[in-house]
Amino acid sequence: MRFAKLLLAAASLVSTVNAYWLGDIAHQGFAPFAGSNYPVFRNVRDYGARGDGVTDDTAAINAAINAGNPCNQGCTSTTTTPGLVYFPAGTYLISSSIKPAYFTQLIGDASNPPTLKATANFAGFGLIDGNPYYTSNLNWKSVNVFFRQVRNFVIDTTAIPPATAATGIHWPTSQATSLQNIVFNMPATSDVVHVGLFIEEGSGGFITDLTFNGGATGASMGNQQYTMRNLKFNNCKTAIIQIWDWGWTYVGLSINNCQVGIDMSAGGSGAITTGSVTLIDSTLTNVGVGIKTAWTGNSSPETAGSLVLENIVLNNVPVAVQGPSGTMLAGGTTTIAAWGNGHSYVPNGPREFSGPITPNPRPASLVVNGRYYTRSKPQYESLPASSFVSVRSFGARGDAATDDTAALQAAIDNSVATNRVLFIDYGLYRVTSTIRIPPGARITGESYPVILSAGSFFNDINNPQPVVKVGSTTGQAGTVELSDFIVSTQNAQAGAVCIEYNLATTGGTPSGMWDVHVRLGGFTGTQQQVGQCVKTPNDATVKSGCIVAFMAMHVTSGATGLYMENVWLWAADHDIDDQANTQITVYSGRGLYIESTSGTFWLYGTGSEHHVMYQYQLVNTQNIFMGQIQTETPYYMPNPTVLGSPFRAVSSLNDPDFSASCSGVSGNCAASWGLRVVNSRNVLVYGAGLYSFFTNYSTQCSTFTAGQSCQARIVSIEGSADNVNIYNLNTIGSQSMLNRNGAMVAWYNDNVNVFPSTVAVYKSS
Template identity: 75%
Template sequence: MRLGTLLLAVASLTSAVNAYWMGDIAHRGYAPFAYSGYPVFRNVKDYGAKGDGVTDDTIAINAAITAGNPCNQGCTSTTTTPAVVYFPAGTYLISGSIKPAYFTQLIGDASSPPTLKATANFAGFGLIDANPYYTQYLNWKAVNVFFRQIRNFVIDTTNIPPANAATGIHWPSSQATSLQNIVFNMPTASNVVHVGLFMEEGSGGFVTDLTFNGGATGASMGNQQFTMRNLKFNNCKTAIYHLWNWGWTYSGLSINNCGVGIDITAGSGKVETGSIIVFDSSFTNTPVAISTSWTTASSPDTAGTLVLENIALTNVPIAVKGPQGTYLSGSTGSTTITAWGNGHKYTPSGPVEFAGALTPNPRPVSLLASNGRYYTRSKPQYETLSASQFISARASGAKGDAATDDTAALQNAINTAVAQGKVLYLDYGLYRVTSTIRIPPGAKIVGESYATIMSAGGFFNDINNPKPVLQVGSSSGQAGTVELSDFIVSTQNAQAGAVLIEWNLASPASNPSGMWDVHTRIGGFVGSQQQVGQCLKTPGNPTVRQECIVAFMAMHITKGASGLYMENVWLWTADHDIDDAANTQITLYSGRGLYIESTSGTFWLYGTGSEHHVLYQYQLSSTQNIFMGMIQTETPYYQPTPNALVPFPSVSSLNDPNFSTSCSGVSGNCAAAWGLRVLNSKNILVYGAGLYSFFSDYSTACSTFAAGQTCQSRIASVEGTGCSNVNIYGLNTIGAQSMLTRDGVSVAWYADNVNNFPSSVGVYKSG
């Protein structure tokens, strides 16, 4: 054999051994409401892309995206045409924007991320333009862009002249979306104007593990709220520029050799940045870590709220710079900001306007990594496994057609995967189950394009005898760990007793279980039978339709459970029909959001949301040691017609709020869902909260400052003598007159803490 042939053979063998499983595994995903043969999985090379760094692959990549006519230009939204567009390793030269469709994931080889490299004459708004301006408006309303991912790429604009405008990814997005494991390479010339990540609208959201090299701005962003974790910026003129926000949480920033770290100076006369929380981060060789427009005379009152905790500085002369000079000095050597901020604080009474050092939150050891920072863990992508180490749900007999009873087949597939030490691959489909699916210790489940497990039938429809749809651990306190990622749990038709996820597993704090990009989506999609045709909104009419009582609880973490890491988990009861061309609003009744009553606690919630549940969105009872990073809630749009007294009776064993008694003497719309309720719990550490009440009986007239924020009377509560070390950074509320109550007494009033659209409290400590 000639040497060249031998080397090619060896290279081919090595490539085969090291190939990422996603490219090799058999793909059986089935979209039951698309046409027969619709391709859920698409490998761009099957559509002509070369990935050789020479061929222009733009047309081929976009052909892979548009195959099967998914939701593109002019389409409002959909769940019927899911897609995974897979990029094997290589360099894909592109001369125009890649434009992913709605409900589409772009995924590169996790073991060798592919490069999208722009040509010198590139034309388009973003190498990846995830929400194009086909007209003067975004193609999709940014606050309704859900269920999308981009991960495992290198985005390279270095061929584009530095002085020409260029954007790596255009990402106006909202809940249940994520960016992960992406490197942005941009020129470093003095005249560079390139931007890595740009978003101007939305209601997000979560991103993690991004690296920005060069450019004028690493990330330029405007969005309601976001959680961003593990972002690295190297040699950017400005690492982060905020166009606007309501609330933002950063964890694990590493900003190196930049001119400015975070710029929150946007706004002329009115500060556009609502609040920023930064913790467990570092700035190195950067003249100004944070540049702010906040002053003691800022307008509105609490705009520009900033809280810093555990920030390491190395050769950063100015830590915080404002229009009145240096607010916080840094060091030309090394120093650590223990805690500092500006805004309004309640410790526990207030408001007190402050700008200076703070007492840092006491951190339970069980929540920390060995470096003293809060524990974090990125979603596993199993890049070291081969395709043979996965078991397919559909190959195991499950249909995923939204009609067949898949209970037995799906349970058998899970059990077989665990017994063989393999990962269950939940091929795309809607898996209808009529009794509880049990997840035993040791399980690893990965969904394809948000495959859905959907409860149905009478087993789940007894409001007085709730049953779990997905039960993790057979009994409360069972020991072990599981890993769950990239799928949805839902309900079909009336399901008044459905608890979508019951978490019983007790995992060690040093090796917790994990949920990444796992969501509950209750109603509002084809197959749910909980859409416009069944549950159209009826403003002014308090009558509850029985067929629209669709869940008892989204997620229950039981008393014996412990050790769970949750990242980008959205517990959503649909407010509108995603598959309706007009996104028409619907009225659905889901009793409770996330209920944690674990006595041991030790939970991490990064970038989670809980929306439109009747009684509460988050409730923590007699628990402890919980980290929460930018939680986001919305009160049901129909309340108070009917109010939170119906249709779910208050269950004392679940510590449900009893509005019939607790609202005595409270004026306004009191019997409305709590955004956050903490009962007799300790070491509850909230790093960002957006608790929103936009509607009263489907009217938004109540949610403005001019209207007096009258959508509901109260939205967050700390209750009981057992509460201690309940601390909140960046509490942002909309539509509620009282931002926070302690044992029924209002602590913070919206009018005292006016921000750009919400009211904001920088620091609350329970005392």
């Protein structure tokens, strides 16, 4: 008995000790617009959660989430009440849903992920319900749910009877959100009806490193677009049910001992609801049917169910692709080099096809063992708290008013000199000159802190300056790791280049940016909100105070070797902190510009929206992987057009010349390019959603009935283009889907899909 008591005491002691640095470091985050006592960081143990597998911790966990009264039931959205809710290792028994607030992260111990275990009588829609139905509608409009994460958990529904409906995570969200490093454990019985992950709406998004064990369905999902990678499914009846989408990219799936791999047959061939799916670098083992589709060649809409497979390894998979009439592609134990169905332009079309295609030639610099390189966000599990240094230790205030330039720079320089990771406690850090990030820097943030440029240094449109400069000169050798923070601007900043990236990283491990976002306007502290920049339909007057940036991100000519994951470069279309989500007009000149001559970049789940000239521009570059890029044209166009905006073409930046290229083109021509590729090679796009929803803030132009007339063209490939290829190009609101050297290649009405138009395969030659 005495020995048993000692064991219990020891177990209790262990459960109160944080093994992971995030629980051990001092937390000094400050939310300047939420009150001085608002708690940014909350450890669930401090709110009464035990994590002993016996105590019902539901109320304690939700108390931690709701501390400080963040944006939850009835709130539209906010940036003023961030939260990082931390779960030390343990088993947290819950009897109803955990409901994270808006702008809130749930993060478990990465070195020993905690378990959320449902009781047998669990009641709720998801052990974690990311967007509850308090009424018949979701609490938050799913396309406006931004800036949230859940990572490092085990989600366990095995105590719920198998035949009782149960969901692990309910996650209808949008951009700048992520799920990472989560295991779903469900019963593996014949009568099981459990679902691991359920998504029914939204505009995602990125998900990585999930494992689904058992269940009727691993993941049942519908959303506009997503990039998902490294998902494992073991002993599920169906691994994935694709409810609906416009475009979806899966990378590195591992599906094992399931009856069906991906079921994308929803709606049937008469009304298919899945627009397109791209699946690459994946393995299916002991799966009865790899993919079920409703596509027949006479389906409705015409290109719905577009599918592209590349580098798919099958081990004992009798049927690779099954259609309504039976086997479309036989399986076995083999490798599918490349196969698909839909419409192709190689380089001209459209041609309806169903069968093998020529796989994309893959540059050696982009692959490891034949697969495209991937790397998960570092969480520094093996480092002690002493390996971290806080910006607060150098006097940074983060109050959106104090000039934090010197303090922030001193903290960065010290972290590199002492080989420590810099922790940016939450805050809005106002800077009045360039912040320089040298090689060797490792920087991570707490619940998306903001580096906020301000002042005249960044407000000269004729002399642009970087807000954050990575590497002192283009081509400087070295490596950085950057994660979980935002770069933004305050008031007029017409010359601000939010991120300038210069480093040349060579060798086996590239530099990385994970969950590093540019957010321009539309939140408290920017002075670029409804009060200053409310939309003015039919008035093309440009307000100087609403010119918020020169460029979101510039990758310079000598840079190379950068891995980007879940990076969103957003010029705001609405005020997040206005409870009506009122639309605003702000002007950012350019989105992501890559002019690296050596190239070698990976873009997984990136987006660029509402910039004036272009969202993505690639010039004189090469060796670029892009997984499900997503863009939107500014909502105010053509009031003004690009030519009426405050930004003029700069030849040294290879800006597009709309005055020349629009000559003779009918419709709204001088509108932002979604993707522009000039004199580049080995640009490999695995999914693209390029959208133009508005003219002059009206959505009447973005339907097939209206002739997709929001703008005349949206993709331009110019000059030489060797191995510039796109799988599942989805466009909305643009009459021309793709132009080559000024000539239209694909017309929207030839490629009608569920809401966008879709070209399954485009190859430049």
